[in-house]
Amino acid sequence: MNVTIIGAGNMGRGIATRLLSGGHSVTLIDQNEAQAAELAKQLQVSAKSGATVGTAPSGSTLKDEVVVLAVYYPVVAAVVEQYGKQFDGKVVVDITNTLNDTFTEPRFDNTSGAEEIAKLLPNSKVVKAFNTTFAGTLISGQVAGQPLDVLIAGDDSAAKALVADLAQAGGLRPVDVGPLRRARQLEAVGFLHITLQGTLGTNWGSAVKFIS
Numbered sequence: 001m002n003v004t005i006i007g008a009g010n011m012g013r014g015i016a017t018r019l020l021s022g023g024h025s026v027t028l029i030d031q032n033e034a035q036a037a038e039l040a041k042q043l044q045v046s047a048k049s050g051a052t053v054g055t056a057p058s059g060s061t062l063k064d065e066v067v068v069l070a071v072y073y074p075v076v077a078a079v080v081e082q083y084g085k086q087f088d089g090k091v092v093v094d095i096t097n098t099l100n101d102t103f104t105e106p107r108f109d110n111t112s113g114a115e116e117i118a119k120l121l122p123n124s125k126v127v128k129a130f131n132t133t134f135a136g137t138l139i140s141g142q143v144a145g146q147p148l149d150v151l152i153a154g155d156d157s158a159a160k161a162l163v164a165d166l167a168q169a170g171g172l173r174p175v176d177v178g179p180l181r182r183a184r185q186l187e188a189v190g191f192l193h194i195t196l197q198g199t200l201g202t203n204w205g206s207a208v209k210f211i212s
């Protein structure tokens with residue numbers, strides 16, 4: 001399938017790399033169209049036979065069933081406003097880590113970014129995923145020889161299954177963690193993982209993984 005990614009930055013690159021390696025195609029949209037074009041050019045080498053990577057101008061029609069919001073949380077409201085009803089009926093993947101404006105604490109106590117985005121998009125199927133995977137680790141999809149876990153929360157089972165299939169095709173291990181309100185815990189884990197980079201000395205190369 002073709003997936004639209006809004007935001008051609010670090011996570012746009014990482015998620016697109018996994019999608020393309022899984023044989024899926026990608027359309028990149030960024031407010032900086034030259035940056036999206038450059039990333040698309042670089043990513044073509046990751047594409048499994050048949051998969052393509054292209055770009056669309058900012059504000060153009062969203063054609064795909066799955067749209068990944070690969071932008072910072074404070075930008076999401078503007079993106080929602082820009083595309084409006086185009087998000088209706090779509091699977092919208094929220095990957096944000098919701099830190100406060102000084103990046104020192106979580107932004108929310110009694111809600112999550114995902115739940116707040118779902119309020120903005122009542123006619124979309126919002127799925128939380130990829131917030132616990134660092135962008136650099138998505139390039140290979142592995143840390144220490146182990147596939148990354150992609151922890152997925154959402155209230156629509158079919159939407160979660162679709163995101164899980166996309167992750168699995170890209171060599172990742174999807175884990176359904178429950179309803180969208182579990183995003184509160186995912187965002188807390190994402191925050192903790194960020195704060196631990198200095199302590200662990202892993203330079204954004206660590207992974208959150210459940211092993212048995």
Ligand SMILES: NC(=O)c1ccc[n+]([C@@H]2O[C@H](COP(=O)([O-])OP(=O)(O)OC[C@H]3O[C@@H](n4cnc5c(N)ncnc54)[C@H](OP(=O)(O)O)[C@@H]3O)[C@@H](O)[C@H]2O)c1
Pocket residue numbers: 006007008009010011012029030031032035058069070071072073075078079095096097098130131132133134135136
């Ligand atoms: N980096 C990680 O390891 C990581 C891990 C997990 C989750 N996340 C989450 O992933 C999201 C993206 O992070 P990132 O590291 O990929 O950030 P990034 O490298 O800054 O990429 C974001 C991209 O979105 C673009 N953008 C900003 N506003 C836009 C708009 N209105 N329409 C289209 N594109 C727009 C930015 O353009 P400009 O540069 O011009 O602003 C930039 O190219 C964040 O919510 C973050 O919390 C990141």
